[in-house]
Amino acid sequence: xxxVIFYIAITxxxxxxxxxxxxxxxxxxxxxxxxxxxxxxxxxxxDIILGHYPLTWVGNPWLLVxxxxxxxxTIGIARVVHRLRWPFLLLDALGLVVFSIIGCNVALEMGQxxxxxxxxxxxxxxxxxxxxxxxxxxxxxxxSGELYATVSALTGIIYFGGLMLELPQDLVIIGAMTVGFxxxxxxxxxxxxxxxxxxxxxxx
Amino acid sequence: xxxVIFYIAITxxxxxxxxxxxxxxxxxxxxxxxxxxxxxxxxxxxDIILGHYPLTWVGNPWLLVxxxxxxxxTIGIARVVHRLRWPFLLLDALGLVVFSIIGCNVALEMGQxxxxxxxxxxxxxxxxxxxxxxxxxxxxxxxSGELYATVSALTGIIYFGGLMLELPQDLVIIGAMTVGFxxxxxxxxxxxxxxxxxxxxxxx
Amino acid sequence: xxxVIFYIAITxxxxxxxxxxxxxxxxxxxxxxxxxxxxxxxxxxxDIILGHYPLTWVGNPWLLVxxxxxxxxTIGIARVVHRLRWPFLLLDALGLVVFSIIGCNVALEMGQxxxxxxxxxxxxxxxxxxxxxxxxxxxxxxxSGELYATVSALTGIIYFGGLMLELPQDLVIIGAMTVGFxxxxxxxxxxxxxxxxxxxxxxx
Numbered sequence: 261x262x263x264v265i266f267y268i269a270i271t272x273x274x275x276x277x278x279x280x281x282x283x284x285x286x287x288x289x290x291x292x293x294x295x296x297x298x299x300x301x302x303x304x305x306x307d308i309i310l311g312h313y314p315l316t317w318v319g320n321p322w323l324l325v326x327x328x329x330x331x332x333x334t335i336g337i338a339r340v341v342h343r344l345r346w347p348f349l350l351l352d353a354l355g356l357v358v359f360s361i362i363g364c365n366v367a368l369e370m371g372q373x374x375x376x377x378x379x380x381x382x383x384x385x386x387x388x389x390x391x392x393x394x395x396x397x398x399x400x401x402x403x404s405g406e407l408y409a410t411v412s413a414l415t416g417i418i419y420f421g422g423l424m425l426e427l428p429q430d431l432v433i434i435g436a437m438t439v440g441f442x443x444x445x446x447x448x449x450x451x452x453x454x455x456x457x458x459x460x461x462x463x464x
Numbered sequence: 465x466x467x468v469i470f471y472i473a474i475t476x477x478x479x480x481x482x483x484x485x486x487x488x489x490x491x492x493x494x495x496x497x498x499x500x501x502x503x504x505x506x507x508x509x510x511d512i513i514l515g516h517y518p519l520t521w522v523g524n525p526w527l528l529v530x531x532x533x534x535x536x537x538t539i540g541i542a543r544v545v546h547r548l549r550w551p552f553l554l555l556d557a558l559g560l561v562v563f564s565i566i567g568c569n570v571a572l573e574m575g576q577x578x579x580x581x582x583x584x585x586x587x588x589x590x591x592x593x594x595x596x597x598x599x600x601x602x603x604x605x606x607x608s609g610e611l612y613a614t615v616s617a618l619t620g621i622i623y624f625g626g627l628m629l630e631l632p633q634d635l636v637i638i639g640a641m642t643v644g645f646x647x648x649x650x651x652x653x654x655x656x657x658x659x660x661x662x663x664x665x666x667x668x
Numbered sequence: 669x670x671x672v673i674f675y676i677a678i679t680x681x682x683x684x685x686x687x688x689x690x691x692x693x694x695x696x697x698x699x700x701x702x703x704x705x706x707x708x709x710x711x712x713x714x715d716i717i718l719g720h721y722p723l724t725w726v727g728n729p730w731l732l733v734x735x736x737x738x739x740x741x742t743i744g745i746a747r748v749v750h751r752l753r754w755p756f757l758l759l760d761a762l763g764l765v766v767f768s769i770i771g772c773n774v775a776l777e778m779g780q781x782x783x784x785x786x787x788x789x790x791x792x793x794x795x796x797x798x799x800x801x802x803x804x805x806x807x808x809x810x811x812s813g814e815l816y817a818t819v820s821a822l823t824g825i826i827y828f829g830g831l832m833l834e835l836p837q838d839l840v841i842i843g844a845m846t847v848g849f850x851x852x853x854x855x856x857x858x859x860x861x862x863x864x865x866x867x868x869x870x871x872x
Contacts, residue, residue: 482865483867485811485865486865486866486867486868487867487868488807488811489812489864489865489866490807490811490812490864490865491811491812491813491814491861491862491863491864491865492862492863492864492865493810493811493817493818493862494808494810494811494812495865497811497817498811508717512716512717517719518718518719519717522717522718522780522781522784525781525783525784525787526783528783528787529783539865542865542867598802599798599802599807599808599811600807601805601806601807
């Protein structure tokens with residue numbers, strides 16, 4: 261089930277990236293690159309940082325084809341895609357949660373420290389979006405108040421904590437996904453935001 | 465011959481990066497860093513992503529000296545460099561094609577999947593320019609319609625395809641270089657562009 | 669002693685990054701990420717480029733906790749922090765010098781080429797600040813005239829040169845730190861700057 265949602269998540273991430281590329285009037289190649297970077301960049305950053313080779317998409321290059329295909333499909337349906345706001349948001353929330361759990365798993369299998377397990381989940385969940393925003397010349401959205409990274413961290417903590425308590429893995433996955441997904445959707449519906457740090461003096 | 469063109473390509477990439485740094489009024493150190501990142505960043509990204517250590521310039525640090533030397537030389541001849549537009553464009557096109565073939569070769573020697581071979585060529589050819597634009601705080605030029613990445617992909621496909629057909633390697637290299645170089649020059653002369661994806665609605 | 673200054677330097681880097689995040693009104697999570705990237709990004713880039721695994725903070729995750737703690741502490745004392753300009757500048761200069769020496773040491777222990785030893789020191793000293801500026805959507809400050817990278821290079825050269833002359837390591841460290849720190853402070857006091865390269869023509 262995780263694998264199926266993983267593929268769905270990559271597709272959705274690629275499609276939202278394609279829309280971001282379209283807003284900057286990139287060409288079709290740029291759309292594909294931005295889609296691949298956004299959908300696969302989080303897992304790549306995690307694997308490079310942990311020294312976990314080969315990277316997921318190098319071992320399974322069809323993921324690149326999937327991401328590019330999803331991006332080009334988005335160009336085709338661009339005229340109706342704004343009607344899909346809610347499906348997009350829900351699938352994106354699902355993807356965030358699944359990416360986080362998969363990232364924790366990779367670090368767990370490598371026998372990493374608990375802090376690194378959670379961080380690996382967060383890297384997998386959010387770095388793709390950070391790279392997308394850097395390539396689009398924006399300050400990363402994930403730093404600007406949205407309850408996104410927090411959801412990733414919480415999902416990882418519940419997942420790791422559940423495994424430590426030796427609960428059955430299926431139950432732990434479902435529990436972590438439910439809490440993470442619920443929190444993310446609630447944050448969108450009720451417009452919950454992280455507190456901001458506003459500092460307007462110049463130190464230098 | 466590939467090696468000679470490889471060194472020429474690094475020099476040319478470093479020089480164009482130095483001009484980009486000059487347009488942003490960077491200091492001499494920034495000019496050198498931008499030159500090294502642009503000239504060597506593509507190969508570095510490829511090697512880090514494939515886990516292919518040591519990186520080219522770590523094993524052969526004189527490449528750093530070459531890139532910095534080319535950058536500082538550019539500062540010296542800045543007043544006449546605008547007369548060199550065509551030599552620059554032609555050598556840059558040659559460099560793109562050679563970088564792509566070298567990148568494919570690295571992945572081939574590692575026994576990677578055909579898709580990854582082409583991608584390794586493209587990473588080598590275009591990531592340097594992407595990093596240059598990110599450090600200059602621009603949206604990468606390569607995403608904005610220029611027939612640049614397409615040339616890199618086509619060069620890699622011809623090269624890989626030719627080797628699969630067991631044609632002699634010299635012939636395949638010359639063939640891939642001719643087609644790639646010709647297409648790039650034609651794209652500059654006739655202002656061919658990739659189609660753009662323009663999307664102006666906000667999903668969120 | 670190096671270790672103690674290393675921890676102080678990470679704390680200071682994290683605190684200056686938190687102020688940069690506050691100027692862009694990032695949320696608390698963004699503040700922590702920017703602090704970690706700035707404080708630990710230089711060493712991470714060095715380790716990834718040299719293939720030196722595990723990364724420092726992956727092997728010692730408490731560094732992440734230290735950087736996040738320093739960042740959140742900065743939010744708490746934000747109202748008085750502008751009075752701490754000089755302590756910040758001095759500790760930042762000390763950190764730059766120590767980061768550079770530690771970076772050289774890592775490359776030396778790997779048996780790298782002398783050029784790479786110096787470059788490893790510079791990567792450790794300055795990449796954190798470059799990543800901070802890229803994530804804040806600025807052109808990196810370190811390219812804009814400040815005598816910062818030069819200090820890092822000079823520190824590394826003195827350190828490496830001293831070791832080559834088989835001087836006692838303690839003496840070499842103290843000598844390299846004194847010269848590097850003195851030059852950096854002098855550059856701040858006397859507003860020394862690197863010469864800039866100004867180029868205003870367009871090649872294309």
